[in-house]
Amino acid sequence: MKERLGLMKVNIKIKHLIMTVISLVVFLLVFNIYIYPKWENWLIDRDVANGNMSGAKDRLLSNLDRNSNSKYDFIRDHIITTAPEMYDVYIGPSSQTGSGYPKQILTLKEAVPYLQDYIQEAPADEYIVWAAKSLVSYFKRNGNRDEGDQVLEAAVNRFTQDNSQYHELWSLRIEESAAWHEFEEVEELITKYERHMDETFMDPVLRIAKVKGEMLAKQGRKEDALNELDKGIEYYDNWLEEIKEQFSETDNFEAGESHYYHELREYRTFLLAQSENTDLATVEGQLVKSNGEPLVNVGVFLRNESKSNHSFYGDGRYETVTSHDGSFRISNVLPGSYQVYLGLMFDQVDGYVWATDPYDIIDIEGEEVVEYPIEFQPLINIVSPSNYVVIKDEEVTFTWEEVPNADYYVIQLGVHFDGGSIYSSPNIVTKDQEVSVPVEILYDHTMGITHKENWDKEYLDTESLLAFLNVEGTFSWQVHALDETGKLISKSNGYRLTEDTMSELPFFHLQERTMTEADLVLQDGDIEKAYNMYKENIENEIELIHSLRMIIRLDNTLDKESDALPYLLMLGEKHPTPSTLSSLVRYYFREGGWQEFEKWFIKYEEISEDDSTYMDSLYAVFKMKQGELEEALAIFKKTMDEYSSNHYIGYILALELYLEEDWGRVEELARNYPERSFGNNPPNWLRLIQNISDLEHEIVMEGLSNYFTGDEEKTDAYLEEKDENALTIFIRALQQSR
Amino acid sequence: MIDNKQQKELKRQLDSELSHFSFTKQGGVLSKTHPKTWSEKVNNWWNKEITIPLLPVGAITVLLLLTAGMILFSNDGGQQVELIERGGNIYWSDMYERKVGANES
Numbered sequence: 001m002k003e004r005l006g007l008m009k010v011n012i013k014i015k016h017l018i019m020t021v022i023s024l025v026v027f028l029l030v031f032n033i034y035i036y037p038k039w040e041n042w043l044i045d046r047d048v049a050n051g052n053m054s055g056a057k058d059r060l061l062s063n064l065d066r067n068s069n070s071k072y073d074f075i076r077d078h079i080i081t082t083a084p085e086m087y088d089v090y091i092g093p094s095s096q097t098g099s100g101y102p103k104q105i106l107t108l109k110e111a112v113p114y115l116q117d118y119i120q121e122a123p124a125d126e127y128i129v130w131a132a133k134s135l136v137s138y139f140k141r142n143g144n145r146d147e148g149d150q151v152l153e154a155a156v157n158r159f160t161q162d163n164s165q166y167h168e169l170w171s172l173r174i175e176e177s178a179a180w181h182e183f184e185e186v187e188e189l190i191t192k193y194e195r196h197m198d199e200t201f202m203d204p205v206l207r208i209a210k211v212k213g214e215m216l217a218k219q220g221r222k223e224d225a226l227n228e229l230d231k232g233i234e235y236y237d238n239w240l241e242e243i244k245e246q247f248s249e250t251d252n253f254e255a256g257e258s259h260y261y262h263e264l265r266e267y268r269t270f271l272l273a274q275s276e277n278t279d280l281a282t283v284e285g286q287l288v289k290s291n292g293e294p295l296v297n298v299g300v301f302l303r304n305e306s307k308s309n310h311s312f313y314g315d316g317r318y319e320t321v322t323s324h325d326g327s328f329r330i331s332n333v334l335p336g337s338y339q340v341y342l343g344l345m346f347d348q349v350d351g352y353v354w355a356t357d358p359y360d361i362i363d364i365e366g367e368e369v370v371e372y373p374i375e376f377q378p379l380i381n382i383v384s385p386s387n388y389v390v391i392k393d394e395e396v397t398f399t400w401e402e403v404p405n406a407d408y409y410v411i412q413l414g415v416h417f418d419g420g421s422i423y424s425s426p427n428i429v430t431k432d433q434e435v436s437v438p439v440e441i442l443y444d445h446t447m448g449i450t451h452k453e454n455w456d457k458e459y460l461d462t463e464s465l466l467a468f469l470n471v472e473g474t475f476s477w478q479v480h481a482l483d484e485t486g487k488l489i490s491k492s493n494g495y496r497l498t499e500d501t502m503s504e505l506p507f508f509h510l511q512e513r514t515m516t517e518a519d520l521v522l523q524d525g526d527i528e529k530a531y532n533m534y535k536e537n538i539e540n541e542i543e544l545i546h547s548l549r550m551i552i553r554l555d556n557t558l559d560k561e562s563d564a565l566p567y568l569l570m571l572g573e574k575h576p577t578p579s580t581l582s583s584l585v586r587y588y589f590r591e592g593g594w595q596e597f598e599k600w601f602i603k604y605e606e607i608s609e610d611d612s613t614y615m616d617s618l619y620a621v622f623k624m625k626q627g628e629l630e631e632a633l634a635i636f637k638k639t640m641d642e643y644s645s646n647h648y649i650g651y652i653l654a655l656e657l658y659l660e661e662d663w664g665r666v667e668e669l670a671r672n673y674p675e676r677s678f679g680n681n682p683p684n685w686l687r688l689i690q691n692i693s694d695l696e697h698e699i700v701m702e703g704l705s706n707y708f709t710g711d712e713e714k715t716d717a718y719l720e721e722k723d724e725n726a727l728t729i730f731i732r733a734l735q736q737s738r
Numbered sequence: 739m740i741d742n743k744q745q746k747e748l749k750r751q752l753d754s755e756l757s758h759f760s761f762t763k764q765g766g767v768l769s770k771t772h773p774k775t776w777s778e779k780v781n782n783w784w785n786k787e788i789t790i791p792l793l794p795v796g797a798i799t800v801l802l803l804l805t806a807g808m809i810l811f812s813n814d815g816g817q818q819v820e821l822i823e824r825g826g827n828i829y830w831s832d833m834y835e836r837k838v839g840a841n842e843s
Contacts, residue, residue, distance in 0.1 A: 010790050012790060014785070016788075048832075478826045
């Protein structure tokens with residue numbers, strides 16, 4: 001064999017050999033121009049993936065300096081597409097930018113000359129628009145708006161009016177200019193652009209109508225503003241009509257409405273809702289870190305409260321940038337409810353947290369100056385358990401670094417599994433820097449139930465069902481520090497983006513128990529078999545507490561809450577922990593079994609060490625339904641400051657009004673404690689109170705008296721008899737409160 | 739032995755038999771076997787056949803390809819580093835994975 005291999009030879013003529021060599025050389029040339037850059041590109045990606053950012057940076061810069069044809073490909077792939085349009089992160093009281101953001105090789109500051117080069121020289125494509133947006137945001141943050149405008153002008157000149165980019169850039173230029181110029185100057189710009197407007201591109205028409213409307217509204221010229229908005233809307237409507245006619249005959253054409261169209265209509269509705277001659281307000285403050293260091297060039301946005309449950313990317317009507325001392329001021333704010341959002345760069349938010357309540361809302365009614373100071377606190381560093389430690393003891397001891405001025409701490413827990421996490425806060429509260437929690441408490445704690453999809457079929461996520469009972473599970477924890485008024489001071493979860501701020505990873509495993517046979521069957525996904533096994537175990541009193549826990553969870557998950565009751569009662573007798581008892585209390589609260597409610601509530605109070613605002617509120621509602629109004633009001637008042645959503649304010653107002661008849665005080669309460677609920681439209685209690693205050697007071701009192709008896713028929717009959725719309729709406733809102 | 743006369747006779751016979759054929763490439767053959775001019779020499783060299791042993795050449799090629807492949811796939815390239823949310827914190831995926839790796843080992 002060896003010999004035969006050694007004998008294997010090919011005969012080739014020299015001319016063929018030379019031709020082969022020549023083709024190799026040609027290939028190398030092609031390689032250098034076309035393939036080498038791709039190869040380098042790939043190497044840069046690899047460096048980034050391996051965390052070698054400085055290697056990636058050196059390689060990128062050397063390729064950019066080579067000045068070859070592929071320079072613009074490098075700028076496009078490694079600078080433009082990863083650069084933020086405006087800020088790295090946006091954070092607000094109720095949400096923050098999460099995952100999915102790519103790491104950048106060059107900072108925006110380093111990238112500026114390359115982006116400028118791209119705008120001037122690269123082939124005219126949509127990436128010029130991207131590059132321009134990044135540059136504009138950079139200059140804007142640094143208070144250099146003129147340069148931003150020049151960038152947009154240069155970028156516009158790269159295109160002709162047949163390109164959509166031409167119109168996009170013009171719209172952007174006008175919008176940017178509107179943010180810091182006088183109306184006349186912006187109008188001049190608009191006139192200049194309007195000569196080149198093209199019916200093919202409708203978005204600019206809408207965007208410019210909105211700019212005009214907003215500028216006029218800020219000048220107090222509401223009628224003119226509405227006119228401009230209407231013109232834009234009408235123009236678009238007609239255009240859409242035409243398009244639909246053109247296409248409906250030939251195709252199955254469905255015209256989608258532009259996003260700007262919706263924005264325009266929304267703004268029109270907002271403006272219409274404002275009363276005539278509205279006075280405009282100002283929101284101002286200073287943004288500093290807890291050590292006094294000001295946060296400079298941070299974007300500050302006012303965002304309509306109704307949009308707070310949508311993610312935010314800086315699409316605000318009101319925005320500004322903090323100055324050298326971190327101060328900001330937004331003027332000409334129309335009445336409404338707003339949340340402040342911040343646009344920050346990574347280094348500004350890394351290791352820090354803006355500890356604020358999700359319902360931190362600014363209500364603006366008219367001309368006023370709202371002071372809104374913001375202070376960033378360092379994240380709390382956790383100590384243990386951490387870094388996926390396996391816990392086999394009967395209790396878990398959570399420890400963390402002390403927070404000055406903290407009065408007490410609250411622990412939050414998370415359960416993690418493939419493709420998801422659930423967080424929840426059991427009632428773990430302590431005044432110390434550490435707290436030991438028996439694993440039984442964790443085992444009792446139920447998380448939300450999630451489902452996973454596989455081949456279009458939905459499966460119950462048994463990991464979420466088992467929660468802390470899963471010995472293969474991964475769990476996380478967070479700690480929140482609060483002051484004596486219950487205000488959040490700091491927390492352990494936030495942006496941890498450098499080695500210094502990463503701290504310990506807040507994960508642990510719990511392997512104190514072993515999985516039962518039924519657990520394993522459940523884990524395999526055979527829910528019915530597991531259910532029957534747990535049931536059998538209960539009958540035979542094997543693994544009783546655990547089987548009871550599991551069967552209650554399964555019944556609740558399968559919407560068989562009433563089936564779960566006997567098991568829940570059994571668990572309440574055999575294993576009366578706060579978690580079990582509160583489940584019983586909540587069950588009877590929902591079902592209205594008041595006698596049972598009180599019985600279990602008393603038991604709960606006996607064993608529960610910590611006050612739960614939620615449970616107290618349930619008890620107050622119970623007292624109210626029992627006609628013990630004064631006691632109910634006293635409990636509600638004790639808990640009202642701890643509820644930032646002011647969930648029970650309707651009851652409090654009704655009780656206060658009925659018991660004290662102090663209309664001025666009730667109106668003040670309604671103003672200071674508005675009910676909040678993102679996504680749902682909670683009643684505007686202030687308006688409801690103002691409306692009924694115009695009625696004869698005896699009529700209102702008698703209506704409330706009827707309501708407090710709990711006799712719905714009698715209440716309905718009374719409302720029908722009196723036929724006072726305001727009163728009916730008020731009582732209905734109370735009836736719908738839960 | 740064939741004597742001179744016989745030889746002549748044979749030659750005559752051969753000539754008459756081959757009289758229908760004529761050979762015109764004597765020059766070509768001569769220049770190939772005994773190249774005289776520069777171009778003849780180049781042409782000769784150009785068409786010279788050489789023998790390449792497959793084993794060493796093949797081994798070198800395979801070795802080169804393997805090295806290139808090793809460099810290429812030694813690291814899982816192309817994966818973008820991005821922000822990830824883990825346990826309520828937001829990390830860079832590369833740093834997080836390194837830290838997890840360090841804790842596992």
